Amino acid sequence: MKAINKASPHPQLTMPSDADAMRAYVGEGIPEHLLEHPGIDDSVDHAPPRRQVLTNAEKRLALRNALRYFPTRLHSQLSVEFAKELNEYGRIWMMRYRPTQYEMKAYHIDAYPAKCKQAAAIMLMIHNNLDSAVAQFPHELITYGGNGAVFQNWAQYRLVMKYLSEMEDDQTLVIYSGHPLGLFPSHSDAPRVVVTNGMVIPNYSSQDDYDRFNALGVSQYGQMTAGSYMYIGPQGIVHGTTITVLNAARMHAGATDSLSGITFVTSGLGGMSGAQAKAAVIAGAASIISEVNPHAAHKRHQQGWLSVIADDVDDAIDRMEAAKASGDAISIGHIGNIVDLLERMVERGTSVDLLSDQTSLHNPWQGGYYPVTMDFEAGKEMMSSNPAEFKAAVQESLRRHAAAVNSLTESGTYFWDYGNAFLLEAGRAGADVMSDDGLSFRYPSYVEDIMGPLCFDFGFGPFRWVCTSCDPLDLKRSDAIATRVLKEMAANSSRDIQQQMLDNIRWIEQAGANEMVVGSQARILYANAAGRKRIAKEFNDAINSGLISAPIVLGRDHHDVSGTDSPYRETANIHDGSMFTADMAVQNFVGDSFRGATWVSLHNGGGVGWGEVINGGFGMVLDGSADSERKLLSMLDWDVNNGITRRAWARNDGAISAIKRAMIENPKIKVTLPNQAEDKLIDSFFRGED
Numbered sequence: 001m002k003a004i005n006k007a008s009p010h011p012q013l014t015m016p017s018d019a020d021a022m023r024a025y026v027g028e029g030i031p032e033h034l035l036e037h038p039g040i041d042d043s044v045d046h047a048p049p050r051r052q053v054l055t056n057a058e059k060r061l062a063l064r065n066a067l068r069y070f071p072t073r074l075h076s077q078l079s080v081e082f083a084k085e086l087n088e089y090g091r092i093w094m095m096r097y098r099p100t101q102y103e104m105k106a107y108h109i110d111a112y113p114a115k116c117k118q119a120a121a122i123m124l125m126i127h128n129n130l131d132s133a134v135a136q137f138p139h140e141l142i143t144y145g146g147n148g149a150v151f152q153n154w155a156q157y158r159l160v161m162k163y164l165s166e167m168e169d170d171q172t173l174v175i176y177s178g179h180p181l182g183l184f185p186s187h188s189d190a191p192r193v194v195v196t197n198g199m200v201i202p203n204y205s206s207q208d209d210y211d212r213f214n215a216l217g218v219s220q221y222g223q224m225t226a227g228s229y230m231y232i233g234p235q236g237i238v239h240g241t242t243i244t245v246l247n248a249a250r251m252h253a254g255a256t257d258s259l260s261g262i263t264f265v266t267s268g269l270g271g272m273s274g275a276q277a278k279a280a281v282i283a284g285a286a287s288i289i290s291e292v293n294p295h296a297a298h299k300r301h302q303q304g305w306l307s308v309i310a311d312d313v314d315d316a317i318d319r320m321e322a323a324k325a326s327g328d329a330i331s332i333g334h335i336g337n338i339v340d341l342l343e344r345m346v347e348r349g350t351s352v353d354l355l356s357d358q359t360s361l362h363n364p365w366q367g368g369y370y371p372v373t374m375d376f377e378a379g380k381e382m383m384s385s386n387p388a389e390f391k392a393a394v395q396e397s398l399r400r401h402a403a404a405v406n407s408l409t410e411s412g413t414y415f416w417d418y419g420n421a422f423l424l425e426a427g428r429a430g431a432d433v434m435s436d437d438g439l440s441f442r443y444p445s446y447v448e449d450i451m452g453p454l455c456f457d458f459g460f461g462p463f464r465w466v467c468t469s470c471d472p473l474d475l476k477r478s479d480a481i482a483t484r485v486l487k488e489m490a491a492n493s494s495r496d497i498q499q500q501m502l503d504n505i506r507w508i509e510q511a512g513a514n515e516m517v518v519g520s521q522a523r524i525l526y527a528n529a530a531g532r533k534r535i536a537k538e539f540n541d542a543i544n545s546g547l548i549s550a551p552i553v554l555g556r557d558h559h560d561v562s563g564t565d566s567p568y569r570e571t572a573n574i575h576d577g578s579m580f581t582a583d584m585a586v587q588n589f590v591g592d593s594f595r596g597a598t599w600v601s602l603h604n605g606g607g608v609g610w611g612e613v614i615n616g617g618f619g620m621v622l623d624g625s626a627d628s629e630r631k632l633l634s635m636l637d638w639d640v641n642n643g644i645t646r647r648a649w650a651r652n653d654g655a656i657s658a659i660k661r662a663m664i665e666n667p668k669i670k671v672t673l674p675n676q677a678e679d680k681l682i683d684s685f686f687r688g689e690d
């Protein structure tokens with residue numbers, strides 16, 4: 001490894017005009033004097049008021065907790081304001097302390113007033129998560145998913161930025177659910193930041209507990225990439241959905257590289273579900289996505305993710321059939337209820353190859369699922385005016401929904417549950433969704449059938465990177481490096497992983513044309529351990545030579561091999577009874593932290609809800625140095641092989657072959673492999689009914 005080459009072939013990037021203001025104010029912390037209140041800015045979306053859950057005694061505690069961030073002489077004025085926020089919003093966001101001297105967005109890494117580059121990179125990533133072009137409710141510090149928080153309040157943001165601007169290479173910042181405990185001495189190989197979000201004693205992990213702790217200001221729901229500063233906008237979900245749909249079509253509809261001539265029907269054009277429209281067209285399908293909320297459908301149309309809008313079920317079906325016949329890719333947004341569409345398809349005998357659902361059934365009674373018996377506005381009204389009747393209507397709708405799914409699958413349609421609790425809620429509503437033995441659902445979840453066996457068991461997962469120069473040219477150069485590496489690897493890879501390589505080569509070659517970059521210059525692709533290490537090492541070399549002008553941040557989301565224990569999603573294809581344990585995620589967080597991660601995070605919740613999942617994440621800054629190379633090789637190896645080994649121990653065939661390959665490539669890996677017991681032997685014991 002050469003010394004870092006300072007000469008760069010890049011023209012000097014002009015810093016954004018407010019970079020100087022950001023540099024001047026970002027580290028100011030909480031000033032001694034009272035800041036002027038910036039008011040509520042209606043040009044951005046705001047989080048809905050939270051449920052009022054605190055008793056008066058608890059409200060006094062929440063107020064006392066909030067005031068401890070500020071000098072006592074400001075308390076009489078701030079207490080009035082914070083009590084009002086608590087009464088109006090159910091939370092104390094400390095709106096007065098939202099910075100307004102600079103725009104909240106990622107700046108060139110060199111613009112940050114930091115003593116170490118790693119801290120500057122973390123500041124950049126925090127700013128990106130709070131950018132109004134990226135975040136869902138930027139002024140309530142929510143990045144995505146309605147409640148995925150970066151911090152609980154603006155005082156925490158201010159203190160964290162101050163600590164990061166002062167931090168040196170031998171200190172670590174400790175963050176408890178957004179609250180910075182402080183800087184502590186460590187060493188240069190230690191993480192610069194350790195984040196935990198929503199860690200609670202297991203018996204206190206219900207939704208009600210969360211509401212109370214969050215209102216008191218002592219815990220938060222960080223989702224995953226929100227509370228770990230690793231969100232890159234919708235690119236991640238579009239990529240994951242494209243890979244899922246492509247592989248579903250290969251496994252069940254005879255597709256090879258494209259879904260041309262294949263029909264795909266689903267529902268939901270909301271936050272994550274909206275990605276289905278874009279992914280269907282990237283994959284080449286003739287698709288319909290039903291959406292009851294006209295506003296959500298039109299938003300996706302304006303954004304260009306929906307090809308056309310259809311108000312009528314027959315119009316939608318006719319257009320889909322025409323596209324199937326011509327082999328054209330199309331995403332048709334049907335404004336209406338998915339149940340109306342499916343029942344009409346059953347009547348018409350429409351041929352549907354792939355079928356799924358992404359209504360928000362993790363939240364069935366508060367607007368996640370609208371019943372077919374009423375229109376959208378009537379549903380909205382009834383859920384608050386008559387919750388019991390609304391619940392009965394949702395359950396009736398789910399029974400009809402499942403009956404239509406069953407009719408279509410009897411004619412050859414492949415249906416999968418998209419991790420949205422469709423089967424769970426349909427089953428609870430008494431719909432016919434159980435398998436013959438009554439022990440499991442009759443349809444698989446997408447991880448059980450598709451992502452688990454094809455991707456996670458082999459180590460393929462969401463490797464992402466962010467160019468800290470904020471320069472599109474660096475992203476282009478990094479794309480070219482990743483494409484070359486994947487092509488070289490695909491030429492020599494074993495058959496069982498070659499398709500994954502080829503899909504990701506195609507994805508990254510089209511990445512520029514798909515225009516998925518929002519906020520920071522970031523990219524995502526799926527790669528296995530060997531791929532992640534090689535791409536990262538080549539990035540590091542390119543930074544060293546000056547081909548890439550500034551450090552790159554590596555990271556990932558939770559939809560991955562090792563980082564997440566989530567029994568109905570990421571670990572749904574673990575069948576040895578350990579799907580409800582969380583050792584893997586916790587070990588991942590700890591193991592990454594001493595193998596060179598720049599920051600690590602551990603979360604309760606993420607995707608499927610508080611109490612339902614534990615996930616760990618990391619961020620790693622590559623600066624072109626030999627130290628970076630040492631750390632990336634060590635940490636990325638562990639970050640993938642931890643999960644593969646656990647999946648292998650659960651007797652998953654793909655994972656067994658993947659970890660055997662890893663042990664040949666690196667003789668320092670020695671793992672415990674399972675021995676297989678014969679079915680005949682096992683079945684000879686414990687016979688009879690329980």
Ligand SMILES: NC(=O)c1ccc[n+]([C@@H]2O[C@H](COP(=O)([O-])OP(=O)(O)OC[C@H]3O[C@@H](n4cnc5c(N)ncnc54)[C@H](O)[C@@H]3O)[C@@H](O)[C@H]2O)c1
Binds near residue numbers: 269270291292360362
């Ligand atoms: N995209 C993924 O890869 C993925 C992965 C795992 C889980 N999920 C799950 O998918 C669900 C959707 O996530 P989201 O962020 O898009 O939620 P969201 O609430 O933003 O969107 C869901 C959409 O479904 C619409 N809808 C509700 N009932 C309907 C009905 N009967 N017919 C037609 N449309 C209806 C709603 O109006 C809403 O726009 C969640 O439960 C999420 O956890 C998604």
